[in-house]
Amino acid sequence: MKVFFLGTGAGVPAKLRNVSSIALKLLEERGAIWLFDCGEATQHQILHTTIKPRRIEKIFITHLHGDHIFGLPGLLGSRSFQGGTDPLTVYGPKGIQAFIETSLAVSETHLKYPLHIVEIDEGTIYEDEQFVVEARRLDHAILSYGFRIVEKDRPGELQADKLQAEGIPPGPIYKRLKNGETVQLDDGRVICGKDYLGPKQKGKVVTILGDTRPCENARILAENADLLVHEATFAKDGEEMAFEYFHSTTTQAASLAKEARVSRLVLTHISSRYGKEDWAKLASEAMAIFPNTAIAEDFSEFSV
Incomplete structure (x- = not known):
């Protein structure tokens, strides 16, 4: 299981950070990729990777702000044009169905694969024999969800x-x-x-949060996660602005990671006000509270 960052910026694309999109690579577990958010030009970012759009099995949308969804219609169309025929399911807040269906209808984009759209609420939104995905509402300017992806325990090794x-x-x-x-x-x-069979192998837990202020639901979703992906739109001295715009700072993300006892924290959704020369400082602010922190860059990958 690997978490691959296609876009790590906030609000608008920047030269070194495209807008939000994260790929959860489950190639060994199920030969598939799950995408979390699909900001503008996500399919262009994919062109620079080994990711195949036909491998994308599910797309989870945290919220309907443009920097998280404007790349979706193009990606859905390209997946069809490139020979994708396997079903794909999109999960997202109320309104995601209208956005997708209107975009495809107006552009007369015809898909060659079954597309299922699920408008979600809190609770378990997906479960099979391998994984459970739970969603909870966060604290943002519009309805925004966080996701907890739990891999079920696997059978032990054959002796x-x-x-x-x-x-x-x-x-x-x-x-x-x-x-x-x-x-x-x-x-x-x-x-x-x-x-x-030997002892069961404990499944991994990954938490991916949408845009949010610090809140209790974020902590619940992150509890004991092996990897937590948390937005850090602002530096620690931008707490007032973060509150005003319904976002979080580096230190707020780190404090939540510490409180929730996660194993590793990865910061993303970094404002374009911070240039490359600032990134190490942003990471160090969080590391002062939660040492096992990394700041994501476009095309960075983390094993779980």
Whole structure:
């Protein structure tokens, strides 16, 4: 599981920071990519990466400000033009369906794949045998959500040495045992795969927040996360302005990470008022409170 930043700026594109978009790469887990927000020119950013639009399985939109959604119609169209045929689901606040359907209709963009649009509310918005995604409302100028992506615990490793010690050689049967099946051997013995599995492997937790002031729901979503992605639009001395514009500072993000006991904090949504020469200072402000902090740049990637 890897978190890849396609755009890390705030409000408007800048030379070194495009507007918001984050790819959660689940290539090993399910051969897919989940996108979080899709600001203007996200598909242009993708051209500089190994990401294939047809691999994008789900898109989660935190809120409907333009720097988070203006790239969506173009990406949806390009995915079709480039041969994507697998279904894609977009999750977002009320209004996302009208935005997408109107954009595609007016531009006469016809998709060659099934597109599902889910207007979300708080609670569990997606669950399958691998993942659970929870959404909660944040404190922003318009309705804005944060997402908690929880990987379910995985079965333990198959204890091949134990099987071989009992005279069970490697072969197709190992796959069935790995799946926990009960199998009858050629010699008549009946064995249960669950008896040959090690301890369960704890699933990872990633929290990706939309634009927000510090709030309790942000803390709840971040609790014990392996990686927290938090906006830091302003430096610590911009707290008054951050409050006025419904955003957070570097130190507010770090304080939340510390309180929520996350393992790692990554700052994004950096205002264009801060040039490259300021980025280290922004990171150090947060690190003074929460040492395991990094400041994201466009095309940076973090393993979970």
